[in-house]
Amino acid sequence: METDVKRRILLKGSMAAGALGVAVAAGLLTPTRVIAAWPDKAFAAKAMPDMLLELMGGENPEESADIKIKAPDIAENGAVVPVTISTTIAGAQSIAVIAMNNPAPLVASYDLGEGVEGFVSTRIKMGKSGDVVAVVKADGKLYSAKKGVKVTIGGCGG
Template sequence: MIDAKRRTLLKGSLGASAIGVAVSAGLLTPGAVLANWPEAAFEATETDAALNSLLGSDATETSDQVKIKAPDIAENGAVVPVTVESDVEGAKSISIIAAGNSSPLIASFNLGADAVPFVSTRIKMAETADVIAVVQTENGLLSNAKPVKVTIGGCGG
């Protein structure tokens, strides 16, 4: 048992050392590691631009198959719990948007072929607005929205 833990520690240490050497030698840069990150989508200031950049389209169809669970009133906009799930077969991704934020795209989760279309996270909301969930399928984009009132210090803002 101790030997197995020791081997795991040694393997992890060797892997981290190899990455450290590659970074210090200039063979691996943080930009190369994050090259597939959709920067334009997360920096977009409008929902349509973010969806176009991320998913190639902003044409969404409102659907009851996309379910959002979020509080009606969030007493702290810095920590708003959101859960999104869908009944859609073959969902490719789930994206979460806070319409009132200066950068509305909050998160995008790519799903594997056999993944259950379900995500749960906490988001930051700048003001009272809709939380929009977009599920990408082979046939297009399905969405649903839920209004969330953000209060300041729990006093209704």
């Protein structure tokens, strides 16, 4: 009797999970909205493809001239590097900011709600010189752009 009840609960649980899976597959809900949690695997990833797969569900962004990265050519203080990403790509859903040569390259990821423009501005740390990469997800596709920043004093030391 008791096992029967447990089984029923288990079945109910798996059915609910199944329905959720269907909703995700149908594109009704994006995984980030369902789970709504800090994407720890993407932040731990060292390689771009792994990171982007975890974060945005794609590996190979297409280079785009419609993404602009505003960042200094030379950053005297790597602890505070102002970075502004703007894009004219229609339907931008999310924007990721990546500092390629940082120990943890993914710095920030922004999910844009309805009516929010393809624009984010933040200040980031850069351990050493390297590219700042912006990846934009729009209509399920990934686009990217990069800009080199020379860092005079690294931002990750003591």
